[in-house]
Amino acid sequence: MTILTSGGFWAFVGVVAGIYTILALGLQVQFGFAGLLNFGQVAFMAIGAYTMAILVVKEGWSTWLAAPLGIVAAAVGGLILGLPTLRLRSDYFAIVSIAFSEIVRYVATNQDSLTGGSQGTIALGRVGQAAQYNGQWERLQARVQGWLGFSSSDATMLVIVWTVAVALLALTWLALRTPWGRVLKSIREDEDAAASLGKNAFAYKLQALALGAALAGIAGLFYAWQFSFFSPDDFQPLLTFFAWMILLLGGLGRVWAVPVGALVFGFIFAGTRFLDFAPFSWFASDQRAYLRLIIIGLVILVLVVLRPQGLLGKREEMVLE
């Protein structure tokens, strides 16, 4: 249990919660404000991370050019998904978006020459050479660590990720207070009414999808930098479901509920690692991994059944329909 008192462990939990905050914020823009049932959010995270890593390793680009391009690529991915499918009924869109995320993962797994295939980013470079995409990032992180006077790189990453996350939360919060944000909400409430006032609902939904995808792309960048290595297996649909769970835990339609949801989720996810007392101690450690996901699934079920507006959501404003 000594790990529970280690600062490094909790810093790690906090970093992951920060990355999930950015990912779920994208979902909040898409679902909480535009009513889009996007179940393929993880795809945009993958597109952002892979674009950055490929440009840095294969094309020799600077990280500071490759990273913005990763975000743009994720947003373009949103447009590609949205253009043919946003006119569909919402239930069709939900299914097609999961399929989109699986297609992205399939391509990443099988196009070895582009993505390194199932071996992941380590195989991006030449044969027999372990590829690294995060040299410039680590130098930046070291410099920030010097400024802050921290001894641990995890704590530094914690500060960086949460600074970015809070800035993005604030920007999103402001964006939703503009006329653009109000139109978005009106489309969520009643698309026909908004359309009858001359608003192009399709264009607004497309913008919301692309914006949420760009946020997922940013989450993907930090994911890549935090773990220094990733493979297609890191972008399973499960991650999208985690983001949905964060949305539900926090509350629908509220920007500042997202980090709360992400922190609660982070604690549940990290905390279930320490279920080593009875009855959990009856299971082997690999079996406890299944138990953790069972608990996550049960939390989703209980939330949907008992508290459809989310923990901090306003019932009058938005309930899961």
Next chain:
Amino acid sequence: MFLQLLVNGLVTGSIYAIAAVGVSLVYGILRLVNFAYGDMMAFGALIAYGCDGPLHQSMVVSALAGMAATAVLSLLLDAVLWRPLRARRAGFMSLFLASIGLALVLRQALLLVAGPQPRSYDVNPYRVFVLGSVRLSEAQVIAIVTAAGTIVLIGLFLARTTAGRVLRAMADDRTLAALAGIDVGRATQVAWVISGLFAGLAGVLAGLVEYSFDPNFGFQLLLPVFAAVVLGGIGSAYGALAGGLALGIAEELCTWSGFAGGVNPVYKPVVAFVLLALALLVRPQGLFGRARVV
């Protein structure tokens, strides 16, 4: 080669078709896209494996046991989960998210209880039937015959029996059906039983054809099955049959070398979705779906 691929496609397609009918029936009645369906298939396949392997029952008995167990699980879940959600008038979104939570619980519970190791039914993988230029394994023959029989049966059931008409009437307009004196609760249970039976059957057949399977395999089958459902038009049982067969055949035929060199077989699942996207551009409501569902 072309004929062989066509027959392989029929085998895959008929499994998709059976699974898709199960998904579509429940959607038609409850507006529920059941994300846990793939794991119900895995559940059925594993129960059948338990009867076939350790208990040494025949494949037919095992398959029936798997189907029955899955139907019972369906009914149970309806009682403890879906009925309370319906009572709260939960909409599409709640139901879908709940089914995702359920899928997580089910799959991890299967992994916990049964373990992640792959397993195979007690059939002879080396027995091959030859029909002209086409070679079929024993499992493929079993799958294709069973599926053909089942597809005819469900077609007749929906078209000719009272229960089948009730299900189609409810899919058409639930309120109107209730007004006409249909026992909605009863019909819902019938839909769940059929959906469970089909999930179990599709799981066993897929396990036979793929030869080796583990508790995760249901989820991998789920997306092509969903594609088949959407292609046919959600809620239309006939559409689901047609969509399943079409996608199964298309997935296999696209690898044919005469077709612009053929697609790399690893991209078979992608082909299913590209086809789906193209079809939806032309007919956004699916092949057999209605333009607008109120």
